[in-house]
Amino acid sequence: MAIWLNHPRYARIRDELISRLRSEKYRFRRLDHVVFLCGGRASSRRDNLRDYLVKFHKGLSIFYAEAVWTEIVKAKATASALEIEKYLASLADVVMVVVESPGTFAELGAFSLSNELRRKLLIILDSSFESTEESFIKTGPVRWVDQDSAFAPTVYAPFSKILEAASAIDERLSRLPKPKTAYIHDLGDSPKHLVFFLADPVSVVSPATVPLLHYYMTNIVKSDMTEKDVATLVGVAVAMKLVYPHTIPDHQMPRTYYIGHRAQILSRPFHHRRFDLPTLRASHLAVLQSIEEAKDVIRTIGTDAEVAT
Numbered sequence: 001m002a003i004w005l006n007h008p009r010y011a012r013i014r015d016e017l018i019s020r021l022r023s024e025k026y027r028f029r030r031l032d033h034v035v036f037l038c039g040g041r042a043s044s045r046r047d048n049l050r051d052y053l054v055k056f057h058k059g060l061s062i063f064y065a066e067a068v069w070t071e072i073v074k075a076k077a078t079a080s081a082l083e084i085e086k087y088l089a090s091l092a093d094v095v096m097v098v099v100e101s102p103g104t105f106a107e108l109g110a111f112s113l114s115n116e117l118r119r120k121l122l123i124i125l126d127s128s129f130e131s132t133e134e135s136f137i138k139t140g141p142v143r144w145v146d147q148d149s150a151f152a153p154t155v156y157a158p159f160s161k162i163l164e165a166a167s168a169i170d171e172r173l174s175r176l177p178k179p180k181t182a183y184i185h186d187l188g189d190s191p192k193h194l195v196f197f198l199a200d201p202v203s204v205v206s207p208a209t210v211p212l213l214h215y216y217m218t219n220i221v222k223s224d225m226t227e228k229d230v231a232t233l234v235g236v237a238v239a240m241k242l243v244y245p246h247t248i249p250d251h252q253m254p255r256t257y258y259i260g261h262r263a264q265i266l267s268r269p270f271h272h273r274r275f276d277l278p279t280l281r282a283s284h285l286a287v288l289q290s291i292e293e294a295k296d297v298i299r300t301i302g303t304d305a306e307v308a309t
Contacts, residue, residue, distance in 0.1 A: 004294045005212055013287050014205075014216075017280060021201060021220045026187060027272045030179035031196055032061040034240070036092035038085075040101035041066065045162045049098065049124075052163055057173060063088075063239035071235035071245060071256075072228075082110055084232060089117050091191035091236065093176060094151065096122045096169075100159060105137070112141035115148075122151035122172050124165060130156040150175055188222040196270040197221070198233050199242040203260025203269075204281045207246070207297050210234055213258070234258060246301045257301060 004010045035053065039046030050062055065085055072084070089095045089111055097108050111117045123145055129137060146152040151172040157165030187194045201216050202208055208216075214230040237243045238258070247256045260281075269277050288294040 004288070004291045005215060007291050009287050009290055010294075013284055017201065017204060017284070018216065018219045020280070024185065026184045026193070026197065028182045028184065028193055028196065028270055029268075029272060030181060031192070031270065032059050033093040033176050033179065034091060034192055035060050035062045036088050036095045037062055037064060037098075038096065038104055038107050039064075039098035040104060043098065043100060045100060045159055046098050048162060049096075049169075052166060053169075056166075056170075059179065060173075061240045063236060067239035068232065068235035071238050072231050086110070086114065086117070087191065087232060088236065089114075089120065091195060092120060093192070094122055094173070095120045096124065098124045098162070099137075100126070108137075108141050108145075112144050118145050118148040119150055121145045121149045122169070123149075123154040124162070124169075125154055125156050126159045127156045188225070193271075194221070195233050195236045195240070196242070198237055199260065200269045200271060200277065202237070202243045202258055204277060204284050206243075206259045207257035207294075207301060209255070209257060248297070248300055257297060259301070 005014065037046060037050055037053075039049075046064070053060055053062055065088055068084065068088060069081075085107060095111060095117060097104055097111070099105060099108055108121075108123065111121055123142060125137070125142070129135065142154050146154055155165050155168045155172070157168075182193065184190050184193050187197055198213070198217065201220070202213065205212070205216065210227060210231050213234060214225070214227045217230055217233070218225050234243065238245055244259045245256050246259055247254050285298075288298060
């Protein structure tokens with residue numbers, strides 16, 4: 001935990017922020033659709049598909065599981081791969097699986113078992129599977145997903161030229177509903193809104209550690225949220241480029257701090273409240289600059305304006 005969390009100068013502004021952010025109902029602006037893009041590790045196919053989506057589909061927030069795992073490992077949080085991946089899938093609007101490796105075959109099987117996730121799955125298989133009538137993959141999870149998914153049927157493409165499937169993928173994504181303002185009573189019930197919500201306080205309190213953010217999130221949103229839960233949220237926020245990590249080397253234990261993106265978030269927060277985040281940030285930073293330990297961290301890693309580029 002950041003050692004200034006309980007400093008007398010910090011406690012007042014800490015409690016004020018918690019009071020301002022706590023609410024019976026949260027109103028969110030129109031959020032991007034979230035795409036959890038699964039593929040083999042270091043997959044050029046997945047990268048090509050991501051680049052295509054970024055270029056031609058505005059309003060998508062795309063992330064890979066690996067980026068989330070990196071932050072979870074830094075926080076020394078423990079969880080099974082399947083547990084985390086099912087959580088990541090639950091917060092996405094679309095779970096796009098390029099089925100190209102043993103791991104992605106396992107993901108497809110696991111995701112297809114969930115009623116909630118089946119409706120979100122967009123499967124991309126190599127063309128060689130299209131003519132294989134009795135394969136387990138087609139008669140098992142693919143058939144099940146094609147019956148239930150909003151993005152069915154499965155897309156088949158030659159994996160040597162995966163972007164030949166671009167028009168089919170475009171058609172599937174056109175089925176996403178137009179983003180709209182949302183009113184959320186319990187953020188714990190909406191993982192997607194929770195991860196966007198996290199970006200707002202990070203933009204005010206950064207530089208922030210996972211334990212410090214755990215304190216804020218449990219006092220604002222949900223008292224039973226574990227540090228592992230917060231580490232996962234932070235990992236997703238990093239993967240979606242909502243917050244940015246900065247690790248300070250240390251011969252005993254490196255310390256990772258998370259920085260908010262002032263230009264993108266402070267001026268346009270994800271949830272609407274009647275207060276000014278830039279003013280809160282300025283007051284918060286002034287207090288941090290008066291605490292020697294926090295000042296040392298800021299001196300080492302810079303401010304949010306310098307780091308979050």
